[in-house]
Amino acid sequence: xxxxxQPRSVSGSPGQSVTISCTGTSSDVGAYxxxxxxxxxxxxxxxxxxxxxxxRPSGVPDRFSGSKSGNTASLTISGLQADDEADYYCCSYAGxxxxxxxxxxxxxxx
Amino acid sequence: QxxxxxxxxxxxxxxxxxxxxxxVSGGSISSSSYYWGWIRQPPGKGLxxxxxxxxSGSTHxxxxxxxxxxxxxxxxxxxxxxxxxxxxxxxxAVYYCxxxxxxxxxxxxxGKGTTVTVSS
Numbered sequence: 001x002x003x004x005x006q007p008r009s010v011s012g013s014p015g016q017s018v019t020i021s022c023t024g025t026s027s028d029v030g031a032y033x034x035x036x037x038x039x040x041x042x043x044x045x046x047x048x049x050x051x052x053x054x055x056r057p058s059g060v061p062d063r064f065s066g067s068k069s070g071n072t073a074s075l076t077i078s079g080l081q082a083d084d085e086a087d088y089y090c091c092s093y094a095g096x097x098x099x100x101x102x103x104x105x106x107x108x109x110x
Numbered sequence: 111q112x113x114x115x116x117x118x119x120x121x122x123x124x125x126x127x128x129x130x131x132x133x134v135s136g137g138s139i140s141s142s143s144y145y146w147g148w149i150r151q152p153p154g155k156g157l158x159x160x161x162x163x164x165x166s167g168s169t170h171x172x173x174x175x176x177x178x179x180x181x182x183x184x185x186x187x188x189x190x191x192x193x194x195x196x197x198x199x200x201x202x203a204v205y206y207c208x209x210x211x212x213x214x215x216x217x218x219x220x221g222k223g224t225t226v227t228v229s230s
Contacts, residue, residue: 038217048216052214089157092215101149103156
């Protein structure tokens with residue numbers, strides 16, 4: 001399994017919206033509705049943001065939303081805040097109980 | 111509240127075996143509702159899924175690491191462990207243990223992580 005493809009970096013100003021893409025294949029992202037997203041601040045533990053493509057765990061603001069089209073999943077963050085500046089990782093089920101992560105995207109809040 | 115804590119040597123010599131343990135507190139590792147797994151993150155790089163285990167001992171591994179990885183569980187101690195053999199500098203990373211729900215494929219509870227450096 002190859003890592004999912006994410007842009008290395010994205011940026012936006014406070015209050016704006018940004019979207020981070022996560023491209024896989026018909027064997028992982030495209031095949032299953034099991035895409036999750038994690039937020040990781042520098043030196044911190046990854047935190048689950050989105051599960052099952054678009055479900056938000058309790059406590060995650062509704063500014064964070066997920067979607068999927070074909071082999072590409074997306075994480076959209078609306079109303080950008082300074083604290084959103086972090087690394088974001090997607091993860092997909094790839095069959096046979098195997099998981100694969102994306103390479104990560106660094107979000108800069110300008 | 112469920113907590114996971116990694117433990118083990120912070121320094122391993124090349125060609126030797128890396129061994130880590132994750133202790134689960136605030137819940138039972140023997141629940142049929144969860145799998146228990148390992149994820150690692152090399153310095154400055156992204157996350158890599160290593161594998162996971164069910165309390166019964168059933169395991170699943172990343173194909174790229176499968177030949178070197180063994181994950182085991184000790185239910186009496188509420189712990190599960192990772193062994194990675196024949197390590198090289200490329201195995202230097204922060205190693206996290208995490209919980210995954212059965213029939214779902216996301217990690218909702220993570221340990222704080224432990225840094226393992228491979229060096230002579």
